[in-house]
Amino acid sequence: DAGVIQSPRHEVTEMGQEVTLRCKPISGHNSLFWYRQTMMRGLELLIYFNNNVPIDDSGMPEDRFSAKMPNASFSTLKIQPSEPRDSAVYFCASSLQTGMNTEAFFGQGTRLTVV
């Protein structure tokens, strides 16, 4: 398996522009997570899906952020409009939820810079 695939790997955009990050989870996994990592706040969970349904979006910082999972093999995280404080590395992770097992596998991340 190719693992979790994210695109793009790097994104530089101007403040106010829309940014869309993409993720393809590991085939057969039923849970998908979007995380944001910064030096100050570490790794924060933004939202997670189970069987394509958003379960907990309490980590989404504000209405400028939205996430979708139209099918089991694709998810997007959108920021509109983007702001400099959104600059971070965004990770997508997936797991196969079986009982207590929460062994999540991470993609390589998208480094977002908003100028």
Added chain:
Amino acid sequence: QKEVEQNSGPLSVPEGAIASLNCTYSDRVSQSFFWYRQYSGKSPELIMSIYSNGDKEDGRFTAQLNKASQYVSLLIRDSQPSDSATYLCAVDFTGGGNKLTFGTGTQLKVEL
């Protein structure tokens, strides 16, 4: 608010020594605990999971869990320079097995 606390380090150990990484968490009912390793500029990768009190060994790695003290640790024996990375402790506070809260990580440096 559920929290996971780690000393940010850096923790420096000589090659061949035992590195001890510690993590405390705020909720006594938590069931699932994980250690991730993250090299600079890379994504986190899972190295150990532990669910019950006691020790769990996997190669040079041993995870130790003490739920009464709300404490989980990772020991790395025979430390190698390739072990130099940031180690993230993660806890599933929900009990549902699907939502991890991460600590901010401990940077480990293994010196020649």
